[in-house]
Amino acid sequence: MADSEETARTAPPLPSPGGRASPEDTYLERRALRRGSAGPLLLTGLGVAYVVSGDFSGWNNGLAQGGFGGLAIAAVLMGLMYTCLVFALAELSSILPTAGGGYGFARRALGTWGGFLTGTAILIEYVLAPAAIAIFLGDYVEALGLFGLHSGWPVYLACFVIFIGIHLWGVGEALRFSLVVTAIAVAAIVVFAVAAFTGFQVDTLNDIPVRGGAVGASSWLPFGVLGIWAAFPFGMWFFLGVEGVPLAAEETKDPARVLPKAMAAAMGVLLLLALVTFTAATGARGSAAIQSVGDPLVHALQPHGDPTVVSRIVNYAGLAGLVASFFSLIFAGSRQLFALSRAGYLPRFLSLTSRRKAPYLGLLIPGALGFALAAATGDGARMLNVAVFGATISYALMSLSHIVLRRREPALHRPYRTPGGALTSSVAFVLACSALVATFLVDKEAAFIALGVYGVALAYFALYSRHRLVAAAPEEEFAALAAAEAELERD
Structure with a gap:
């Protein structure tokens, strides 16, 4: 009975007689994005932009959890998780290239509850992460003594106002801006690596003192085997956000062909940047010296504490990396919010688009919320930990969606097929679940904050929005088609 009710709620509407625009057509026309604005280069740049700030700061805190060896193993495992996830998402995005991204995939595979759980987790990540990065930008500006500022909130406000x-x-203009800023940040990492490798010393990699009593503790694993697990969330910082590329599907030229290529290219760039950044920074200055600093690349280039020409270049370029990630994460959050709102999971007015086909309320309201959180708390690390918690939930559910669709609908047309099939997404699923548990090892309070937000969202869905879904939304039509086909097969 439940299945038939869900099918009825999400069945595609019939066209109006006489060729006139139906209410559903009018509804979608007021919620349309600009088609064909993003090509392969812009999408690859978007994928790198989501993540590049993580190369400049944040990842090094994993050294305090696992030491060089622990963080290295964690980064390799998280790199494997993201690679497998990207391959799975490439297949899913070629099947359903809509702005819903992960929500749309899970909606087809796991039903309305699975779709909402996935979309909400993604939204937590993409609303909290820009607020955290705005705080980091404020810290950078203060540390550099720019504009004579002694407080971060004017920087937070300027970031949200200008970039929104x-x-x-x-x-199109937004993605081109993002590409330019990202190119500056990547160039700075190359400059950093060239300078840092000139002073590389293997002996400095494992200079963190060994904690006595830790199981499996050694110079390479000073906090023992458990330190590897605790370092998972920081190994994610080298890749966190790349899964957002499919959210640009409705604004992409030939998405079924372009999205898989752009995601693979972005992931390849990020793996290379992670390897270079991690080894160069720890080898140039030592793991102990950079394990808790806010700007590890700058510290790695200043062995005696005195600024150099190269360290100043990297310091200022760190701003470009933060701007690139902040800017692109705002884009991702607005598209996920747009898709959930358009389908009725969230208030529908949030998906209205402007004459320039931008979801203006989906940009302005999360932006206002992000600024308020940044100005009120100033705790970027805590907000980023909440974002990581939401991200790991979404990774597990998106990987599970790939597995379910492979097994339940093997004949579904797939313009791109994941290498390794369900085995690849199974690896991503297991590692995502492990990373989710690891967040409790690092910051229990952040994990419970995320669960609290989740609880409020689920109550809204259970009591209100699940009875008011929009059948004409692309993700809902796609799921309704699957339900109708299954019904025919049973008959």
């Missing part, structure tokens, strides 16, 4: 304004201007 660019997004409101248009998606």
Whole structure:
């Protein structure tokens, strides 16, 4: 009975007689994005932009959890998880290239509850992460003594106002801006690596003192085997956000062909940047010296504490990396919010688009919330930990969606097929679940904050929005088609 009720709620609407626009058509016209604005280069740049700030700071805190060996193993495992996840998402995005991204995939595979759980987890990540990065930008500006500022909130406000304004201007302009800033940040990492490797010393990699009593403790694993697990969330910082590329599907030229290539290219760049950044920074200065600093690349280039020409370049370029990630994460959050709102999971007015086809309320409201959180708390690390918790839930559910669709609908048309099939997504699923548990080892309070937000969202869905879904939304139509086909097969 439940299945038939869900099918009825999400069945595609019939066209209106006489060729006139139906209410559903009008509804979707007011919620349309600009088609064909993003090509392969812009999408690859978007994938790198989501993540590049993580190369400049944050990952090094994993050294305090696992030491060089622990963080190295964690980064390899998290790199494997993201690679497997990207391959799985490439297949899913070629099947359903809509702005819903992970929510749309899970909606087809796991039903309305699975779709909402996935979309909400993604939204937690993409609303909290920009707020955290705005705080880091404020810290950078203060540390560099720019504009004579002694408080971060003017920087937070400027970031949200200026960069949301660019997004409101248009998606093509926004992605081109993101590509330029990302290129500056990547160039700075190359400059850093060349300088850092000139002073590379193997002996400095494992200079963190061994904690006595830890199981499996050694110079390479100073906190023991458990330190590897505790370092998982920090190994994720080298890749966190790349899964957001499919959210640009409705604004992409030939998404079924372009999205898989762009995601694979972005992941390849990120794996290389992670390897270079991690080894160069720890080898140039030592793991102990950079394990808790806010700007590990700068510290790695200043063995005596005195700024150099190269360290100043990297320091200022760190701003470009933070801007690139902040800017692109705002884009991702607005598209996930847009898709959930368009389908009725969240208030529908949030999916209205402007004359330039930008979801203006989906940009302005999360932006206002992000600024308020940044100004009120100033705790970027805590907010980023909440974002990581949401991300790991979404990874597990998206990987599970790939597995379910492979087994339940093997004949579904797949323009791109994941190498290794369900085995690949199974690896991503197991590692995502492990990373989810690891967040409790690092910051229990952040994990419980995320669960609290989740609880409020689920109550809203259970009591209100699940009875008011929009059948004409692309993700809902796609799921309704699957339900109708299954019904025919049973008959």
